[in-house]
Amino acid sequence: MREMLKMIIVLTALCSFSGGLLAALRNETMEKIENQQLEFVKGPAIRNILKGSANDPIADRFKIKDGETEKSFFVGKFDGKAETVVFESTGKGFGGDIGLMVGVNVADDKIVGVGVTTHSETPGIGSRAQTDPRFAAQFKGLSLTGDFKVKNDGGQVDAISGATVTSKGIAVAVTEAAKTYTSLKPQLAEKLKGFK
Amino acid sequence: MAKSVTQEFTKGLWAEIPPFRLVLGLCPVLAVTKSVENAIGMGVAVIFVLVGSNVLVSMLRKIIPSKVRIACFIIVVATFVTVVELLMQAYTYPLFLKLGIFIPLIVVNCILLGRAEAFAYKNGIISSFADGLGLGIGFTMSLTALAAIREVFGSGTFYGNQVFGPDFQPFNFMVEAPGAFVCLGLMLCVMNSIGKK
Amino acid sequence: MSDRKKLIVSHAPFLHCGSKISTRSYHIMIAALPAVLHGFYLYGIPAVGVVALSISSAIIWEYLINRLTGKPTTIGDGNAALIGMMLAMLFPATTPWWAVITGTFVAMVVGKHIYGGIGGNPFNPALIGIAILTLSWKNIFNIDYALLNYDFGFQAAYPLAALKHGGPAAVDSFNLFSLFIGQQTGSIGSAFGLALLFGGIYLIIMGFIRWEIPVSFLAGLLITSLLFHLSDSARFAGPVFHLLTGNTLLGAFFLATEDSSSPVNFVPMLIYGAGAGVMIILIRNIGGHVDGAVFAILLMNLANPLLDKIRPKALGKVGSHA
Amino acid sequence: MGDYVLLAISCILINNILLMQYLGNCPFLGTSKKMETAVGMAMAVVFVLVLAGAITWLTEMFVLRKFGLEYLRTMSFILVIAALVQFVEMFLKKSIPALYAGLGIFLPLITTNCAVLGVCLINIKEEYTFIECLVSSFAYSSGFGLALILFAGVRERILLARVPKPLQDTSIGLATAGLLSLAFFAFKGMA
Amino acid sequence: MLIHMIKKPYLKYDVIDPACKPVIIPVPGKAVIFFNGISDGKKRLLFKAGDKVKTGQKISLFADSAEYAVATVSGTITDISPYVGNFGKTCTAISIDVSEDDFDDSFGKETAGQPLESVRNYLSCLPGNLPVNNLFDPEKKISTIIITGIDADLLVVTNQHIIKSKQGEIKRGIEILKSIPGINNIVIAVRREFVQGYGHIGAEIRNIDVRYPSAFPQLIIRDLLGKTIPAGKTPEDTGICMISAEAVASLGEAFLHNRIPTGKIITVIYKDEKKLVSARIGTPAGDVLKALNININNGDRLITGGPMTGSCIYSEDYPVLPSTDAIMIQDGNSIEPFSDYPCINCGECIRICPANVPVNMLVRYLETKRYQEAAEQYDLYSCIECGLCAYICVSRMPLLQYIKLAKHELAGIKLTEAANV
């Protein structure tokens, strides 16, 4: 009995000690980790889309409520004007969700670039959506409105051969982005005005 | 039987150098030795966890009842692993991404539980510290050596720096999965032949 | 008692049929020679160089390893030369010298000698060599890329690459008979189907290879490709095309039949051969490699120990055996 | 349905956990010297991994995510798996002694096995649904079993070959595992 | 040549030339007789050097043992000493200085009253080795006798000669065998060429295939009786007794002439030639060769038995034994040495083995001395020791030697285990 008690006490104490330690550490590092994640997971795509911007888009980000959730927007300043924003959207690919950064110029509603952030597509097949710049390049200059579809389905997107599923997923993500953009445009414009 | 602290330390560097002498914990060895950078990162993480858990287990060895000792070891090791995970995410995020699930998998690395069970639970704090540090450094050395071979031939670089001329076409096999196994196997062979003498 | 003779004492049997490892090796090399000569004819001096370097370097590696491990020299059995030759047949004629040497090194060391030399290897050493090199230097072993600067008197695209990229429509223009008589690009020893077929039949007749493996190999390949072709002829090429291109015939007669890595019992030989044939088509039709022969055979090498457990009941064996 | 089949094929062959993802090497090398132990280990891993995959998925979704405790994932998974194995062991011993006799000695080994924890973590990382998680756990563990049994066949022969002394045992085992992995490149890009 | 595609060419038994007559070898000046069993130094010997023996006299060396040898010559014992044969088998060699034949008649006196008793008491050393102990062992329950009119090994034609030339003796022998209680079936296994004249012999006559090794007991029983002998068991364990034609003929002869026969028919194989001889049991091999003008040189091999299963002997002094069906001389230059190459897994042995033994795997286990596994999983005991695998092996491994050694070692292990229980 005494032994049993000791076992329970030791285990509980150890668990609480460990839990406490970790919780404390977690609080300490939470912000840093979030920054790091943005920087290294989404950062490359964002910076690629906003190449040449005068500011640091990751530092200059803000959030807008989109229904239930909050969405982050990353601002790029070109020629002194903060007219370009980048935000994330998702579509379903072959291996799971595909995260896609879409950059749009608020002035003319044109896409300035897209870039895949996270995906679990097959290396060498679907993953070419992330690595092959030609695929992303085709979206540049299109207007961020309406539906995006692959050519097989009668749309405008050239699919990556052998990875039509991935390509469709990305088309869906852009379509989603268009929806979000259309619905949030007023608040966006508002926020951007406050930007110097 | 009783060894000096120095002996406890140095045994991990040669006589019992993991993973060659204690053939355990092979997965990370195979997975993270594509490049020297990954290897050193992994090595440092392991040193941290190994030393930390060895010391903590040794400190608590009088209190921990033997029936639940394995559970306690797991908690201790997992705690340190989580600490490493959080710290790496906060400060060396790209490395964290490269090492992937092999950081959380340090938890099940046979070396750690093995050391807690075989050494720290039976020895004093100083010896346990020396033991953990020695084995950890030994492990890092092995990883780095293997990674150096694989990176130099397989990618033509060392710690990211070009080694050969621009015309060199790297021997990709070395950094692919099959090459990892074959290189480790052959390295083990070399260690065996040296050890014999 | 003084005139006692010194007699030799040894054990039964006191007769031997006279077969030798070296005989086998040299016969296999002779059987493969016509296909190699055709390679010389197509690709000229570079092909001669690759073959010569491959065979000689394989022999030199074998000798060096013999010295290193302190074992008697075994280059006399011809096995090293044979491995060098098989490997050379899998190389494009343009393979650079250092890749040839690396290839024979890998084949001899990783493929053969870490297992203690002849007879111990679980995989065909030549295939290990070519697989590792292909994995490392894709461009060197991409036939289309490698043979870019050649001028042939016939359609020069590598048939299997054309099939992979363009589908059957892209290979319609290949004349099957021309393919059979070697008017196609490929590795040095794989193009001349006719010669490989004759070489194979010669080996079967001479008893150096077991007919079950090539026959079931080709049957598996033909049936699988036929089924694919029937299911969707717009996507999958017909059986004869697969038979005559790539390393099919080389694989069936010279690579899958390597002794140490292939089964010896009747049923396992059939399964092994058929399995390799089926895998080749799966890889070519729905897989990632252009030609599946190398990996298909390696995969069946892997299954060999399990397959070879299927064997007839021994005399007087009580109870059943798998 | 087709998706699940593709997922299963991918996990068993193309992304084989042992040969392509380097997980589970210790039991792979440790239990492949004899066919019987290899088969026992293969079955034990399949058995435990499916249970562990399911239970860790539930833990993640209904405990960790709910309370924002994702940072405790490593800790909680390993404890859950350890407890599960303990429980399974006790259960089998009492209820299905025949199965216990077969799997018993392998179960404790599995607690500290990268393959089990690794697949549970992969399931979460890949954001699988519950069904996908079951399929992937089963397929990954079957892939492990397949590789292990094939390897055991090869290894039984290598034990009889005249392997040079310094290469014997683990060394040649690893090199052969490499060639096994090379052969599995046959499946690369298969779709 | 096309035959290779389906089957390898096979080895055939020689069929004896009907004109063949054995050369009679003169009685030697010195003879050696082997006695089963050795003195442990304590037992009192009933014979000693200097004792005189008569032809046909029973020699029981030890007072408390039923074992005996039969003197095949008359003369004076010069030496009694232990002899160690292959795989450590031991026996006692009795050397005799030969004088004029002087026949012992105790057998002749006893035959009349109790023929079977006298078989037991006098005929266990007949030319051709009549298995007296098995025949009369109540434990074995022998019900079938197979008379082999063809020698198991290649090139040896001794028993074919007997079948052809000793019909009368064989008939008489069969009559005696039939009178043994329990025997209900006697089969003669011969080549088809020799069945003429065997119409009313009281035994079933069956043909043996020409393909080596179909005259091995296990295969004869399988092919003629449709029975299998479980691996590791002997024919006697299943109630079948194999007797060579020569033993049956000798048995018949003993009763026809009331005297124990002492002459052994032997096939002498030398280079590409083959001769039949008849020699006294106990004649040194060297005397046989001398009589045939065969010279044997340093580096040659002298083999008792045939080329596939015989065994080498160390010296020309080794005598003709009741079981010596052949003597083979192999020229030193033609000897194909075994090599120490490993098995390359060519599978030739698998395809040639009549017993379906997985020789390629078996030899791997035997090389690494894993005898137990070899026996349990790789059918060591199914091997009938025909030697074909070693004959065909591309790597020239001494396969048969490995197999025999393994069986010997395992028997040793079993003995020590039994002793420890």
Ligand SMILES: Cc1cc2nc3c(=O)[nH]c(=O)nc-3n(C[C@H](O)[C@H](O)[C@H](O)COP(=O)(O)O)c2cc1C
């Ligand atoms: C190297 C290479 C180049 C190709 N070039 C073209 C091309 O220029 N035009 C084309 O329509 N298809 C080309 N294809 C064929 C495509 O892979 C594919 O068959 C076709 O676009 C159908 O696309 P899907 O696989 O996404 O259905 C090429 C294929 C390869 C491998």
Ligand SMILES: Cc1cc2nc3c(=O)[nH]c(=O)nc-3n(C[C@H](O)[C@H](O)[C@H](O)COP(=O)(O)O)c2cc1C
């Ligand atoms: C293992 C495996 C991985 C695959 N990976 C992808 C992928 O990453 N992206 C994708 O779109 N399709 C993937 N596919 C699906 C097939 O390629 C599918 O046939 C293809 O997407 C169909 O579209 P296609 O017309 O472009 O060939 C994969 C299939 C398998 C079996």
Ligand SMILES: Cc1cc2nc3c(=O)[nH]c(=O)nc-3n(C[C@H](O)[C@H](O)[C@H](O)COP(=O)(O)O)c2cc1C
């Ligand atoms: C054994 C051996 C292996 C070699 N491996 C490689 C290699 O992996 N990649 C490579 O580009 N060159 C390799 N080399 C070639 C040399 O490095 C040589 O300098 C190279 O061919 C440069 O010549 P290039 O400029 O004509 O390419 C190897 C040479 C030898 C002898």
Ligand SMILES: Cc1cc2nc3c(=O)[nH]c(=O)nc-3n(C[C@H](O)[C@H](O)[C@H](O)CO)c2cc1C
């Ligand atoms: C048709 C055939 C092809 C062979 N191919 C190879 C080969 O590719 N690589 C190899 O190492 N040995 C090969 N061998 C050699 C074989 O396994 C054995 O070692 C030789 O018979 C002895 O030299 C081959 C044998 C045959 C019968």
Ligand code: SF4
């Ligand atoms: S010598 Fe030989 S072949 Fe000639 S008769 Fe005698 S046994 Fe027959």
Ligand code: SF4
């Ligand atoms: S076989 Fe020869 S040596 Fe062996 S016991 Fe019998 S007589 Fe003696």
Ligand code: SF4
């Ligand atoms: S000696 Fe060889 S061939 Fe003959 S039965 Fe035995 S294993 Fe088979």
Ligand code: SF4
């Ligand atoms: S014949 Fe010799 S080399 Fe060939 S498989 Fe049999 S034992 Fe091996």
Ligand code: FES
């Ligand atoms: S390190 Fe992966 S199983 Fe041991």
